[in-house]
Amino acid sequence: RLSIKTALGENAYVWNDNEMFLFRATLAFAMTKQFDGQVSDIIVCNQTARVSFWFVVTYPHNKTLVDKQVVERAVRKSRNRINSAFLLSDTTLEFIGIPPTLATPVNPSTPTWLIVFGVVMGAVCAGIIVVLVVSLVQRKRKKNETNEDTQVKTVENGAARDGVYYMSFSEDESSVTQM
């Protein structure tokens, strides 16, 4: 079954006897490829305006029909070549009974999402580390400032204490010298 207009739209060619001849030739090619030499005969019947038809394949010598499964196998093998001969695809050139080969999904070695995840996580972790380091540096700077302040205080306190010490020392001295 062919859906030429669906596939090609404005560039659709008209289905006529020439195209049918091409079809029979292509199918003969497919059978020959399968059987390696024996040229078969393709008989077509029941053509409709849909552009659909039945076809049978016969052996050239004894006019017996080729088994359906054999034909199916041959068609499946050369599906690509048959499709491209008519500028169609698996869905627009349908062989009833032969399911279209499904496109194998592209599977890259690393799933794409892991790459994006890695990028995002890397940026975020870097950001976190930067913020933590910055706040750590800020805190150290503040601590150094407060340390200086407390050092100043202790020096002052030390001086006051020394004053007291001196006074007591001088008192002791006076008691000693008195003796």
Add this chain to the structure above:
Amino acid sequence: MDKEAESAEQKESTERPKWDNKVQYLLTCIGFAVGLGNVWRFPYLCQIYGGGAFLIPYLIALVLEGLPLLHMELAIGQRLRMGSVGVWNSISPYLGGLGVASLVVSFLVGLFYNMILAWVLWYFFHSFQSPLPWRDCPLNLNHTGYVTECEKTSSVNYFWYRETLNITPDIQTSGSLQWWLVLCLASAWCLVYICFIRGIETIGKATYVTATFPYLVLTIFLVRALTLSGAADGLIYLFTPNWETLKNPQVWLDAATQIFFSLSLAFGGLIAFSSYNPQKNDCERDAVIVGCVNSFTSIYASIPIFAILGFKANEDYNDCRNWNILTLTNAFNIGDENITLENYDDWFHYLNTTNPSVVESLDLKTCNLQTFLDQSASGTGLAFIVFTEAVIKMPGSQVWAVLFFIMLFSLGLSSMFGNLEGVLTPLLDLHMVPLWIPKEIFTGLMCLTSFAVALIFTMGSGNYWLEIFNSYVGSVPLLIIAFFEIISVVYIYGINRFNDDIEWMTGRRPNLYWQVTWRFISPFMLFVVFVAYVVISAKQRPTYNAWNPDYVHFPLAEVLHYPEWVFAICVLLCTLPVISIPLVAGYKFSGFLKKYIMNRHNQNPYANELTNDVEL
């Protein structure tokens, strides 16, 4: 002179952090209020409750319930300058439980809310592939066909339920931790942490982006969606008012609950945000701005959503009709593309009259645009199933998918800030954080703990548990907390004292509208909503929709009852937050009783003096 310097330094370290400017504060509150619900719950409610007619109960609920509660929370936080626990403790020691309840609810909601953001991140990471991974079903092992589960439903459903969630058939089968979801959850929490690391200092800067970006994306989507075919159908369907629905009390109940949950009241987050304001700030205007922007966003978001849903319905409708056309073409061997969408009816009529038996045997589908438009979805179903399917059909799918998921993420992130602040600010105010732990480490510990507990949502049955948390934690406890909040402020703190406070802060006394709604209308509405909610939920044993590939009627969801132990957990989740209200009150009251009894026993005046001092 030393003593002066020392005290000045102490003041600096204990001074409350504040917003850099008013805009940050407003954007953070708006970001907290505007969340995922505005995008995926409001349009759904609009759709099922008769479109434009739903706006009436919604706006009435906003005016009578939403704005008064919002104003009250912002005012009380600004005046008392503390988080939720501190505020309620200040009003009365017996009410400390309210703050604890808010804290617990904020924590629990934050757990599952970030899981949703993890799902959004998963989809975001996958939006950089061409084609989008949810477009095609994966092939089965021998490449002869698609995976059966996927064939029976759709590729979008399969991607969500199998490849993302890897969902188990029921809640009892826990399954194992899905490593990809754990990774996404970890990245979601890291992203939250980096914005939340220093409390409002970093949140304030982050909201410049997270609160404004969704509006940008919505506008882009609006422009794009209006140019899609079928958008008009969706919009007409959304906004055509069906006045009959106003007679249904369920509509009014849903409007009231929607406005309440949409404004994120009773979480304690709003109180925390306004506590960082200077006291002389016009909180009345802020409340009106936040409330109105929230409602405007809901309505504004529903326009592109429905335009896109209309487009999707149109596409599905055309697919349905094209399938019919193809079947007819193949059966009758008519020329390819002779039957088109326009002359389909004529052809069908002709073929039916000439060959009725053949036509009947073909089993053609009845394609009705209305049925496609009626397929409504809300919540995760809207974002991850319906919308992703629509995006596949738009040209340039990757761009739209990326934009959509970034928008969802920033909407959710700004709401997460409020949840976490509702936990952090009370803990800081109660000085429960040892001083030697820097704020950054404490917020990190909070995020780590939440991440560890939220790992239950990454299991196979995680989605079922999330639904439970969503329905039981994020509903009834909030209503109870809000009711007690407004009663406490109006009747225990004293409405006159509150009016004086607001006059001092804003320079004018609240007018009659605020007085009437605070005193009578809002508490009454809250009470009615709460009772109606409980009555409706208690009517039948709760059920849930399970995704079971072995179910007879798959792909329809299997409706199962919760097992006993799960139901017990549901009840626990409902009552755990609010149990602190009577508990704390009872504890304080027993302390008061003890002192009173001691007073009566010791008639010693000296002892009385001592106890009097201690009591204050």
